Amino acid sequence: MTELNRRxxxxxLGPEYFYRATVQRxxxxxxxxxxxxxxxxxxxxxxxxxxxxxxYQADEPVVPLEALPDALDLFGHPIRFFNTxxxxxxxxxxxGVPVGLALRLTYEFYSPAEGIIPFSHSxxxxxxxxxxxxxxxxxxxxxxxxxxxxxxxxxxxxxxxHAWIPAAYIAAHATCAFGVEDGxxxxx
Numbered sequence: 763m764t765e766l767n768r769r770x771x772x773x774x775l776g777p778e779y780f781y782r783a784t785v786q787r788x789x790x791x792x793x794x795x796x797x798x799x800x801x802x803x804x805x806x807x808x809x810x811x812x813x814x815x816x817x818y819q820a821d822e823p824v825v826p827l828e829a830l831p832d833a834l835d836l837f838g839h840p841i842r843f844f845n846t847x848x849x850x851x852x853x854x855x856x857x858g859v860p861v862g863l864a865l866r867l868t869y870e871f872y873s874p875a876e877g878i879i880p881f882s883h884s885x886x887x888x889x890x891x892x893x894x895x896x897x898x899x900x901x902x903x904x905x906x907x908x909x910x911x912x913x914x915x916x917x918x919x920x921x922x923x924h925a926w927i928p929a930a931y932i933a934a935h936a937t938c939a940f941g942v943e944d945g946x947x948x949x950x
Contacts, residue, residue: 765895765912766860766942767810767838775837776813777914779830780805786827793822796891799864799938802841806942809836818916839942846936848929852907854941855899862940863911863932864891877921881930891937900926 767775783805785791788798811834841862844850851861865871868882871892898910907929917923 765897766841766862766940768860770839771810771812771837774813775810776816776818777810778813778818779811779816779834779836781914782823782827782830783808785823786830791827792825797893799843802893803843806838806841809838811836818914820916841940841942843938843940846932846939848907848933851896851909851932851939852899852929855896855909859941861896862893863896863936864893864938864940865932866935866937867892868931868935874920874925877925879920879925879927879931881928881934883934885935896932897924906930 765775780802781797784797784802785795787801787804788795815834816831846863851863854861866885868879868885870879870882892913894911894913896909897912900908900910902908908926909929909932910924911927912924913919915923919925
């Protein structure tokens with residue numbers, strides 16, 4: 763989500779504030795539950811904090827959840843959801859619009875080999891969805907389209923927090939796509 767709003771701030775926006783604002787909107791949330799799209803859309807109304815003011819935490823927040831600070835400057839626009847059609851996503855990317863994706867995960871997703879996540883039909887049993895942002899496009903030697911994604915798991919994941927994922931993975935495992943107003947397909 764923060765990558766989608768990056769251009770609305772002079773500094774890097776961090777995912778942690780947004781994540782915590784989202785889980786606070788889910789009744790009965792506990793560590794490991796993940797997030798819900800409706801709660802994320804509602805949390806996006808407030809905006810995102812700068813990474814330096816609310817840094818990423820590798821550990822889940824503890825329950826009861828602490829109140830978020832109210833003195834932070836928040837940046838960005840609310841998210842909206844749209845079609846996961848790979849052709850439409852490619853068109854958006856070619857127009858320079860970053861695209862958020864909620865993906866079902868495979869084992870390969872957790873450990874990209876040399877920055878590459880190969881396609882697999884086998885999603886993790888009981889695995890929740892995970893949000894990433896597609897920030898680039900490329901093609902392999904066979905002409906197949908690949909998306910460069912940015913993950914929120916820190917620079918140790920993939921290549922400094924990024925990895926290449928084939929369009930086939932997105933076609934098979936994306937459960938939703940999202941963007942921000944003034945930056946997403948068909949926005950007003």
